[in-house]
Amino acid sequence: MATERLYQKDVYLREADLTVTEVREYKGKMQVACESTIFFPEGGGQLCDLGTLGGVAISDVKEDKETGTVWHTVADASGFEPGRTVKAVLDWQRRFDHMQMHCGEHILSGRFHELFGVENHGFHMGEDYMTIDMLAKDGSPITDEQILQAELAANEVIWRNVPVVTTWFDTAEEALSMPVRKEIKFGEDISVVTVGSVDAPLDCCACCGTHPSTTGQVGLVTVLKAENYKGMTRMTIKAGRPAFEEARTRSKIASQLAQKYSCEVITLLDREAANDAKNDEVRRELSELKSALSKQEEEKLREALPKAEGSLAVFRYPLMSADDLQSMARKAEDIFTKPSALFSEKDKTVVLATPGTPAAGQLVKDYAGMYGGKGGGSKTLARAIFSKKADAELFMDLIEKHLR
Numbered sequence: 331m332a333t334e335r336l337y338q339k340d341v342y343l344r345e346a347d348l349t350v351t352e353v354r355e356y357k358g359k360m361q362v363a364c365e366s367t368i369f370f371p372e373g374g375g376q377l378c379d380l381g382t383l384g385g386v387a388i389s390d391v392k393e394d395k396e397t398g399t400v401w402h403t404v405a406d407a408s409g410f411e412p413g414r415t416v417k418a419v420l421d422w423q424r425r426f427d428h429m430q431m432h433c434g435e436h437i438l439s440g441r442f443h444e445l446f447g448v449e450n451h452g453f454h455m456g457e458d459y460m461t462i463d464m465l466a467k468d469g470s471p472i473t474d475e476q477i478l479q480a481e482l483a484a485n486e487v488i489w490r491n492v493p494v495v496t497t498w499f500d501t502a503e504e505a506l507s508m509p510v511r512k513e514i515k516f517g518e519d520i521s522v523v524t525v526g527s528v529d530a531p532l533d534c535c536a537c538c539g540t541h542p543s544t545t546g547q548v549g550l551v552t553v554l555k556a557e558n559y560k561g562m563t564r565m566t567i568k569a570g571r572p573a574f575e576e577a578r579t580r581s582k583i584a585s586q587l588a589q590k591y592s593c594e595v596i597t598l599l600d601r602e603a604a605n606d607a608k609n610d611e612v613r614r615e616l617s618e619l620k621s622a623l624s625k626q627e628e629e630k631l632r633e634a635l636p637k638a639e640g641s642l643a644v645f646r647y648p649l650m651s652a653d654d655l656q657s658m659a660r661k662a663e664d665i666f667t668k669p670s671a672l673f674s675e676k677d678k679t680v681v682l683a684t685p686g687t688p689a690a691g692q693l694v695k696d697y698a699g700m701y702g703g704k705g706g707g708s709k710t711l712a713r714a715i716f717s718k719k720a721d722a723e724l725f726m727d728l729i730e731k732h733l734r
């Protein structure tokens with residue numbers, strides 16, 4: 331039996347006494363249907379209402395499209411039986427969020443259409459945000475400037491506080507007598523939502539969702555993000571309370587950053603640019619210092635290597651990274667007349683350089699694994715990376731013994 335939708339007559343109805351008509355178990359869940367309902371079932375891109383029925387929490391509300399029955403899913407249906415009257419209480423904050431968001435989307439899409447001939451080709455509504463997929467008639471990309479203009483124009487429609495009126499039609503043909511912005515795809519029981527007057531609407535489109543009676547109640551609509559999506563522009567938008575909460579969160583983050591940098595929110599980007607410039611300078615200085623250090627160490631190595639004893643010349647570096655050691659070794663390749671180990675203590679990595687015989691890469695391959703090391707390289711230059719300094723020392727001892 332088709333359920334009477336009380337929210338269509340009065341979208342502000344938060345409570346009602348409903349008469350139970352059917353109780354069923356469906357796909358493992360208990361569901362209750364009543365003669366009428368105040369709960370909007372999921373549909374038209376809008377999430378379902380929640381609340382309580384007979385004091386029991388509702389976890390889902392869905393419509394059976396064939397029969398028109400609205401089914402309320404409850405955890406425990408033992409208190410329900412046909413004929414019994416139960417009190418329905420709507421989760422009003424959730425519903426009003428949805429009303430604000432849905433209506434905000436209509437107003438914004440209407441402005442994009444009016445100002446730039448941009449059409450809405452897809453709509454998704456999450457718990458507290460929405461996305462719309464927008465495409466200009468000639469396929470040209472939507473610019474940031476157009477987004478700013480449409481967003482401002484949409485908020486101006488909100489500030490004018492014009493009526494939002496829903497009109498029902500039996501067939502699509504009848505509904506098409508309205509100046510709808512989008513074609514109507516379904517056949518019967520069409521609801522058309524008009525923003526402003528029907529003669530000169532600020533938006534008009536078919537929608538089965540719930541909307542406030544005036545645009546002022548939407549409060550605010552914002553475009554948070556725009557990105558390319560399958561050749562269209564996908565915009566993430568928020569309206570009403572979710573838009574306000576988003577603004578508050580962003581404002582708080584901006585204030586905290588401004589406090590951290592001892593500046594005003596408005597000058598944050600300038601401060602950020604100044605920081606970037608400073609970082610670039612520090613990076614340049616660091617690179618110069620590293621290159622000077624590397625040159626010094628290379629000179630020391632040239633002097634020390636011929637005097638080194640044992641079959642493996644070991645040099646320890648507490649500060650230099652494995653990358654720096656490897657690039658130094660590559661530049662000074664000619665000096666490694668005997669197998670040498672340059673040990674980056676901070677990276678726990680041994681850079682092995684040889685004249686080619688024995689092959690450095692092969693030594694790493696053969697012996698690093700014994701102490702949990704990884705790595706490899708060419709005949710003359712290789713690296714072995716360890717998780718403990720002691721393992722790297724054991725590895726160098728072993729190579730020394732092997733080469734004796």
Ligand SMILES: [Zn+2]
Binds near residue numbers: 432436523538539540
């Ligand atoms: Zn709507």
